[in-house]
Amino acid sequence: MKPVKVGLLGLGTVGTGVVRIVEGHQEDLQSQVGSPIVIEKVLVQNKSKTRAINVSSDKLTEDPWEIVNNPEIDVIVEVMGGIETTKSYILEALSRGKHIVTANKDLMALHGPEILAKAQQHGCDVLYEASVAGGIPIIRTLIEGFSSDRITKIMGIVNGTTNYILTKMSQEGADYADVLKEAQALGYAEADPTSDVEGLDAARKMTILSTLGFRANIALDDVDVKGISSVSREDIAYAKRLGYEVKLLGIAERQDDYMSVSVQPTMVKKTHPIASVNGVFNAVYVYGEAVGETMFYGPGAGELPTATSVVADLVAVVKNLKLGVNGKQLGLTYKAKKLKTDEQIASKYYLLLHVDDRAGVLARITQAFAEYEVSLESVVQQPNPNHSEAEIIIITHDASKASVNKVLAAFESMDVVKSVKSVYRVEG
Template identity: 75%
Template sequence: MKPVKVGLLGLGTVGTGVVRIVEGNQEDLSSQVGSPILIGKVAVKNIDKLRNIEIDPSKLTEDPWEVIRDPEIDVIVEVMGGIEQTKEYILEALNLGKHIVTANKDLMALHGSEILAKAQEKQCDVFYEASVAGGIPIIRTLIEGFSSDRIIKIMGIVNGTTNYILTKMSQEGASYEDVLKEAQELGYAESDPTGDVEGLDAARKMAILGTLGFRTNVDLSDVSVKGISSVTKDDITYAKNLGYEMKLIGIADRQDEYITISVQPTMIKQSHPIASVNGVFNAVVVHGESVGETMFYGAGAGELPTATSIVADLIAVIKNLKLGVNGLKAIVPYKTKKLQSDEQIFYKNFILLHVDDKAGVLARITQIFAEYDVSLASVVQQPNEHNPDAEIIIITHKASKANMDKVLKHFEQLDVIQRIKSVYRVEDI
């Protein structure tokens, strides 16, 4: 049977994994698609670089266009990263009728709708399972597994770097700075960790999940983002004492036809399985009207887990190719986007205040919550270990973001409050 030829853009960690799986599992793969799968051509940055995988040098090129324009290549696997230039490559590949498998969350979060529209026009497949949560088949699950349901909420630990940092801080009582340094030495965090620790990477993935879950085009700018760089080891201790773990959680939430998407450090009830998702692992909780609560857990990154998703997409493309049905099952978001206002967004809050240690302060503070219609689940005042002030630890019931913002603004002007030490979203799920 004539082999299917695949062009590879990029031969870094994930690209190497793709070659390993396609070559190592060739027998299993070809018995599923009915013909051999060959890596035909590979675009790399530097053709002379030493690699920890054997590959026929005649297949390597430093010119991506050579891969894209090779008439023998049917499918392009894009694992080079990058946004604008890469978009050009992919649009041109689609123009030439080639199918795309990509791991590029940045590209899909920013230009997904344009790329998917072009794919539909050209009746080509564009699959991107590996772009969110590495080895977890969450995109397939949202598109196919829950095609019958209406999603209410998606909650995800979708960034391994921050989950590694928060896990270490929680398990070892270490500071953010120390753990970040260690993560950088281990290669779990980049030398400039901003994209991970400030939540942008998670926000891009949540834009993709929100688009699929709610069947409407969620833009990156629709996602409100707060990272973990201000989380202290004390915050984590408070969380644990109250029965919570601190996690960087992406939340996509729908009430009727109004949606909201955010990423922020969140206190998660310890009894829920997602609170036990530690280290570089990822997990996504999907709550559907009919199916109820589900969770999907696995490696969020890494050579082979990510390549597993890419090659699974590749098999899907090749099966469609053999059946002549590429591009015909694409889901194009068909709903008009309506975003929740701050008055419509409701959740519980944890608030830690440093206040003057004198009579009447607690009463004044609880009164302000009442003024803005925020009701309280618990309030504890205790002496502060580190200085002469008192600490007040508050957990609210679900309150609107608008009202909570007003409370916090009022607090800033209140002279008995020395400092609003911490504010976190709380999820009891």
Template identity: 50%
Template sequence: MSSLNVGVLGFGTVGSGVVRILNEHQDKISQITGYDIAITKVLVRDLSKARRYENTGITLTTNANDVIGDPSIAIIVEVMGTIETAYDYVVKALQAGKHVVTANKDLIALHGDHLITIARENNCDLFYEASVAGGIPILRTIVNGLASDHLKKVMGIVNGTTNFMLTKMTSEGLTYNDALQQAQALGFAESDPTNDVDGIDAARKMVILTRLSFGMNVSLDDVSATGIRNLTVDEIKLADQLGYTIKLLGISEETNGAVDVCVTPTLLPKTHPLAGVHNENNAVFVIGEAAGETMYYGPGAGELPTASSVVSDIISIAKNIKLGTTGNVFNSYVHETNKLADANCYAKYFVRLKMTDETGTFLKMTQRFTEQNIGFSRILQLPENDDQATVVVITHTTSRANLHEALAALKNDNGIVVHSHYRVED
């Protein structure tokens, strides 16, 4: 059987998992691809560090050119977790005629379009299944399984750290800080959790999902991102009283040839499939005109789930090499990129206010919403003391522009304080 050599950039959690899967599933992979696939060289930062797979015939090096420049290596796997350094290495690999697999969502979100161009110019495959949802094969599902459908909406829980934290805040009543400390202790959150809790990680994944789902080359600047840093247990309890669960969702929705992409805490009915996704798990919910509603659920990170997606990409490349059909990227579907204006972005909203409990204040609040043609489907008023009350409303469907106008007006009114507002999905 012919050999196919692979070089790996990075030997951390995912890199180790790739080595393990290729070793343990060698017979099956060989039958599927017609190749004896072997990792021959791995780029590491420290040669002296003890590793689990030192005795598997792999050459370790601290020089990236030893891997990228090796003419016997056909496929480069990038699992370093950086951006600019990884970009430099991937460009060199593609220009050298190497096919590339990466799990780096930051790299693909920020530089994916340019890398795709370089890959095509050099007749190389470029795949990145593991970049969005770990072990969930969502990208191939969208571009292959749902290729014939006209997708309308893609939304999901694509960050395991924040989903773990929200699960703890909801089920155990932990504060944001306590939930974060627990996530950090378990290794789900970094010492600096900014990318996770502020929605940046999820936003980058939504850039990738939007490109593949709708063919639109949106940038990170096109994504409105709000994280969970300011979400309180009180708000979670208020949502619960109204029959909702709060999840941090990435949402990409197409309307009349334009797309809106956001990351935001979202109220979901407790019966919604995404409401039952707990702890560090991920799930992506897709709505198409033909297939209707489908959901894809599983572990969004971890050694073996993520490595499984990486190896699946390697297998796809091996098949293409065997058939002589290389030069592929995930999706060739391209649509003119149009961003939906706020005036055309419609949703329901949860709005929490604190109001002076006196005659006329409630009327003033309702007038501000009425001025923007916003009605209410639910109202909850909770007296706090003799002078103040918390008021929560669930609006009818309205435009984002109208909601912002109403909230801006409320902030100028005496006796009314707008605490928060979140999207509501049915």
């Protein structure tokens, strides 16, 4: 049996995992696909660097074109990261008929449609299971597992760093800044944590998930993004008292073919399955019209979990090679993208206000909600022990984002409202 030859772009954490699995599970892989899978060439930045695994030096190269242009190579596994340069390698490889497996969420969120179109043109596979939620096979679940259903909601904890921070804040009553420092020391957060904590990483993953779930090309710019850097210890304490956890959720919703996608800190009722997803774990909750509630849980990152998804894609490409059906992934997106307006985006909201502690204030506040037809599920007023102000905690019934924004604008011009401390979407 002729071996299938793989070129590996990148030998960092995930690349190392890919080599380990392809070598360590070779016998199992051969039993499934019927021929050896060989890593032929590996692109590295520095050939002479000491590495965690042993790769014979004649397989290493610092020249990407030795892989991209190599007629011996059937499949390219891209785990080097980066966007523009990486894209140029992938497009060139596709034009030479090579199949692609990538873990690159940035690339797929920004240039997915272009890359997939190029792949189709050349009869090539492009698979990217590892780009979202590491070891959880959520992409094939959306494409194949729910092919028969109409998915109306996807809620994801798709960033382990922020889930670790929020979990620690919740479990230890700690401050955001302290937990972030700790996460950086442990290697769970980067020195520049912006992409994680401001929700950009999650937004890229939600772009990919919502595109597959709704079968429409959602763009990164369509995602409304808010991170966790303003979540306070008090927010989490209040949430817990009311029976909620604060989670950074990616939320994609569809109603009558109108779609919305956002990333935002959200108060999730403790009884909801996604509320108990803790630490660096990821989970994706999927609601389908027919299937109802489902959830998929697992490690969102890490060498071997992510490599598991990469190599599962590699197995799929090789099976397609054997069957001669590469590049035939039919009907991934066929719906027109119609985005919801703020009038159409509805959810429950939690608000924490600091107000003047005098007669008639609560009446004026609740009147503002009534004016914009936002009805209230619960209202608690309590003295704020540290100030002369009172605190008002409000949970609304389902209300449109537009209406809530109008209420917030009204508060700006009300002198009795000292500050709007927090506004969170509520789920569950």
